[in-house]
Amino acid sequence: MRRYSFHKGHATKNDFIVLDDSYGMHEMQPDFIQVLTDRHSGVGADGVIRVVRAGSVREWSGDPNLWFMDYYNADGSVAEMCGNGLRVFARHLINEQLVTSSSFDVATRAGIKHVEISRFGLISTDIGEALVMDETVTVRLGDREWAADKVDVGNPHAVVFVSDGALDRLMLHSAPTWAPSDAFPDGANVEFVHIDGPGTLSMRVFERGVGETLSCGTGVVASAAAYRRRSGFEGTIAVTVPGGELSVAFDGDRALLTGPAVIIGRGEFWI
Numbered sequence: 061m062r063r064y065s066f067h068k069g070h071a072t073k074n075d076f077i078v079l080d081d082s083y084g085m086h087e088m089q090p091d092f093i094q095v096l097t098d099r100h101s102g103v104g105a106d107g108v109i110r111v112v113r114a115g116s117v118r119e120w121s122g123d124p125n126l127w128f129m130d131y132y133n134a135d136g137s138v139a140e141m142c143g144n145g146l147r148v149f150a151r152h153l154i155n156e157q158l159v160t161s162s163s164f165d166v167a168t169r170a171g172i173k174h175v176e177i178s179r180f181g182l183i184s185t186d187i188g189e190a191l192v193m194d195e196t197v198t199v200r201l202g203d204r205e206w207a208a209d210k211v212d213v214g215n216p217h218a219v220v221f222v223s224d225g226a227l228d229r230l231m232l233h234s235a236p237t238w239a240p241s242d243a244f245p246d247g248a249n250v251e252f253v254h255i256d257g258p259g260t261l262s263m264r265v266f267e268r269g270v271g272e273t274l275s276c277g278t279g280v281v282a283s284a285a286a287y288r289r290r291s292g293f294e295g296t297i298a299v300t301v302p303g304g305e306l307s308v309a310f311d312g313d314r315a316l317l318t319g320p321a322v323i324i325g326r327g328e329f330w331i
């Protein structure tokens with residue numbers, strides 16, 4: 061049996077276990093992640109974030125001194141990016157004095173992301189380009205189907221716009237599917253979005269590797285990018301998710317995602 065220290069944090073109730081591992085000594089096997097994230101027999105979380113120096117990550121060829129956000133979904137699968145996780149990661153780096161400035165870069169599998177700690181406890185993150193594809197896919201949930209935009213935010217998304225009242229009625233305990241089935245060879249996060257007014261959206265999400273979560277930062281960016289493209293709206297877009305409020309501003313095609321993130325405690329577990 062081994063003893064591990066962890067921190068727990070959340071960003072608009074998308075919750076994560078944070079493991080410090082500067083030198084890349086932990087083996088991040090899927091069964092280890094699944095045991096940890098189980099909400100009944102483990103610590104419980106939507107994902108696990110390993111805090112490791114980029115130089116200790118085999119696939120990283122950039123600046124070795126950056127901190128690398130090594131992200132895993134609750135089912136143990138690796139994800140390229142996590143928008144809410146990035147803010148929790150940033151909050152942890154600041155709390156633990158692993159960075160000394162309020163403006164810094166973080167290495168991720170989807171490249172370098174810039175982070176700014178804003179006033180009032182919010183954190184702004186430059187997520188980079190959110191690419192809305194020309195082709196659409198069909199998303200199915202139960203006996204309903206919708207046309208969805210394919211959006212690449214470093215990780216894959218399908219964004220469905222739904223009509224009044226539909227968001228509350230969605231049964232997201234089972235996974236949506238899509239056609240053509242090979243549209244997302246590595247799976248996708250599926251966002252259901254209602255346009256509440258100009259520049260104001262509400263969203264629910266079914267996350268790849270997790271299930272329904274109370275928020276998804278990259279999903280919020282994907283939804284905002286798809287909305288901007290269809291409406292031509294150019295201001296800051298406010299997105300309400302079940303776990304809280306996030307905002308997305310665009311600088312050209314670069315999406316800036318802003319929202320809260322907190323570390324709620326720390327502990328030890330034995331595996």
Ligand SMILES: N[C@@H](CCC[C@H](N)C(=O)O)C(=O)O
Pocket residue numbers: 074107133138139140141142143144145215216249267268269270273275276277278279
């Ligand atoms: N909750 C995250 C996204 C986490 C990864 C996602 N489930 C995937 O597999 O791509 C976010 O806040 O962006």
